Amino acid sequence: MGRFTGEPVSFMNSNITGGFWKQRQDLFRAVTVDALYDRFKETGRFEAMKMNWREGMPYKPHIFWESDVTKWIEGAAYFLQKKRDPELEARVDELVSYMARTQEDNGYLNAYFTVVEPEARFTRRTDHELYCAGHLIEGAIAYAEATGKKAMLEVAVKYADLIDRVFRVEHSAAFDTPGHEEIELALMKLYDYTKEERYRLLAEYFINTRGTSERDETYDFTDQEHMQSHKPVRMQNTAEGHCVRALYLYSGMADLARSTKEEKLGDICRQLFENITERRMYITGGVGSTYRGESFTFDYDLPEYTAYNETCASIALALFCRRMWLMDADSRYADCAERALYNTALSGVSLSGDEFFYENPVSVNPGRNAFNESRPDGLKEHLPILKRVKSFDCSCCPPNLLRMVGSIADYMYSVSGNIIYAHCYMEAETELMLSDGPVRLKQMTAYPYEGDVTIITETEGRYTIAARIPGWCRKYDILVNGCKAEFRLEKGYACVERDWKAGDSLQLKYSMETRLAEANPKVIDACGRAAVMYGPCVLCAEGMDHADRPLKDIRIDRGVQFEKRMEALEGISVPVFYGKAFVRRPFDGLYTEHPAEEEEIPLRLIPYFAWANRGITEMTTWFLVH
Ligand SMILES: [Zn+2]
Structure with a gap:
């Protein structure tokens, strides 16, 4: 396919019907959605949104608490999109009512900078203000798409319009770009959803201004690299700094490059991907070689016992990979997404669905942890914990897993003209749109535990199914209706072009050893x-x-x-x-x-x-x- 011609096929187009991910989705719907709601309620995150806090009261809002809530809403919305549930919606609606009630007339909405330090509003680059706004936008779009309810979206749009005015039009904030990226990719989503050009312009403004502004001062404990502000983004060809920030930024850059068809930005994204996957990524798809700054370090530095490998960072890596295969269908991207999803990201949650890891080391030594625990606080070093917990003070990872599992079918397909790219294999029924019209497909597989995948076409017509040959696979057969298929190999995809009939089967037999x-x-x-x-x-x-x-x-x-x-x-x-x-x-x-x-x-x-x-x-x- 031509570069930049890929179109995403949303999880909304697919229903997971069985296999590995059905089991995970059922578990998350039955356990995780409610478990996170309960934890966030207990810890005062919902109470804080009412903005009644005064000095001396419990539940003092934290700078990133509301992002936990809006990510939970986004994750819950992905499940509601598949099956409405009045009880769950009532919970979300109540939270949305807090937002609508506390949002200021000019659109501003942030609990910490309203009741704790109102005078510091839009002055502290590193304090997650715009990061929270990004997650508000993503949650609002998801909830509107799932339920048709627009109240949260109206709040998000009003806030996005204020941010656009303050940052892009008036330059009246004390800094120019967010210290923790996220709003860039959220604005690109808002642009896709509303088709309002100003959201793309704002995303572009944040991306293009990064690394060029003298007003983007930082705290002592950070440096410009920590926030990917050491150079203009088009000069950044190695992955630096805080991993989640970096990968959210790169995802936003890839969205922008695809939207504007900018070769240079697309090339930089590819170089960043290569630097990560060929120099700075654990075999488990984890990134973040050190706890200090939760960051990338240097090429080939991948210590085992102190690997940081934040769950969110691997989820963010998968988000970046998905955007990369839309720019250029090359199987390396889906290989990397799978590595991240099936290893580090899923290590982040217990098999019971209600306990979580933030860090995911690749080896652990309990003796060292026990000794460390026995020491006075001043002599302790930082080691990854060895048992998952129900919640963290910094609880970004659990709701990120909820979003990931709820929307996992995002990773199945993309389209380009009359080509269907099958990236990650899952048992599901899908309807997608080609140039010549809609096509229905059914996929059956026990992946990732068995290497056989069968795709049944339910729509007649001439189109191409480009099936990814996983990078790990050494031997494979591709059959159409039981006979060896003719196909051409393009960047790791077996492209089968033919006149498909309803009921035809494409069998992918990947030898898994x-x-x-x-x-x-x-x-x-x-x-x-x-x-x-x-x-x-x-x-x-x-x-x-x-x-x-x-x-x-x-x-x-x-x-x-x-x-x-x-x-x-x-x-x-x-x-x-x-x-x-x-x-x-x-x-x-x-x-x-x-x-x-x-x-x-x-x-x-x-x-x-x-x-x-x-x-x-x-x-x-x-x-x-x-
Ligand atoms: Zn996290």
């Missing part, structure tokens, strides 16, 4: 080791399955064979992989000059996303290789 993956030798933490992969999933070992033998001492043969069995883990069926490995016999003392003998042990691996669901235990994803 366990594989060993090694990191570049410059990744010093992974030297001499390999990760075991199955489809898009990274596998991990947990200490409790290995008689507490040190997991870092596990050696596997290159030719190791695994037997896969589906087993219930906390009520959810996951594949478990049994093989054999070797560890050294234990010896006394600290060092020895006599090579220790090795003994064989059974190895049990589970998908990385399922780690830490059975109690605190050692975990690793990287193994020594014989």
Whole structure:
């Protein structure tokens, strides 16, 4: 396809009907939606929105609290879009009524800068004011699309108009661009939804002004790189600073590039993607090599035990990938989105759906955490927690997971003219629009646990189905109605163009086996080791399955064979992989000059996303290789 010609196919066009994501969506609808509502209510986030707070009262509004609420609304709306629910809508409507009641006549709406520090309004770049506005906009669009109710959208539009006037027209704020990006991609969404050019112009203004303004002062603990303001965006070709900010910005840039068809900005987005995926991303699709600033560090710096890998950052990476494949259908983008979604993002939530990780390390050592916990506060270092919790003070990740799972079918398809691109595979029924008219498709698959995908066409006509060959797949067959299909390969997509009849089947048979993956030798933490992969999933070992033998001492043969069995883990069926490995016999003392003998042990691996669901235990994803 030509560059910039891709059109998204929204999750609204698809109904997930079975398989992996149906199970997750059912769980999230049954558990997560309400669990987050309860947590946010308990912690005063809803109360704060009423703006009754005065000094000495509980529930002092925090600068980013309302973004948690509007992200929850957005996530809830994605479920309501599939099935209306008066009780859930009543909860949202009540929250919307607080917004409508507290919004000022000029459109301003932010609890912290109304009741805590009203004099600081639009003066503190790093304080999430515009970030909250961005999430308000996204939540409002989602709720309007799901229910047809426009009250929240009216609030968001009125606020967006104020921001447009203050920032783009009058330049009357004390800074020029937001310290925490997000509003850029939200404004592009608002532009798509309303077709009002000023929202695109405002997004463009924020993107183009970033890195050029002397008024964009920052706090001591941050620097311009932390907020991607060290250079104009078109000169930024390495991913720097706070990962979530960076990836929300890059997503907004990709939206803008596609909208304006700007080659230069599109090229920069591609370079940023390559810098991340070829230099700065964990094998689990996690990003953020350090807790300090929740940020990217430098090429190949991917420490295991202190990996930050915020759940939101991987969700943001997937958002960026989806925008990239609209600009240029190249299977690398969907490969990366899957890596992020099936590993780090899902590690962010327990199999029970109500406990969450903010950080997702790739190896953990409970002994180190226990020692750290025993120390006085002043001597503690920062380590990732080992057990998911019900809520965080900074609770950005849980509602982000709700948004992700609710709208997961966003990752299935895009279209360009009469080409249907099938990116990520899920069991679903979809209706999408080609140049020649609507097409209905049904997809059946047990992905990511099995590599067979069947797409049934329900609409007659001549069009192309471009099916992504996953980057991990070494052997595949593509059949139409049971016979070998003719196809051309384009940037990782098998393009099958023919006169489709209703009921025709396109079968994609991707051979899914366990594989060993090694990191570049410059990744010093992974030297001499390999990760075991199955489809898009990274596998991990947990200490409790290995008689507490040190997991870092596990050696596997290159030719190791695994037997896969589906087993219930906390009520959810996951594949478990049994093989054999070797560890050294234990010896006394600290060092020895006599090579220790090795003994064989059974190895049990589970998908990385399922780690830490059975109690605190050692975990690793990287193994020594014989
Ligand atoms: Zn987060």
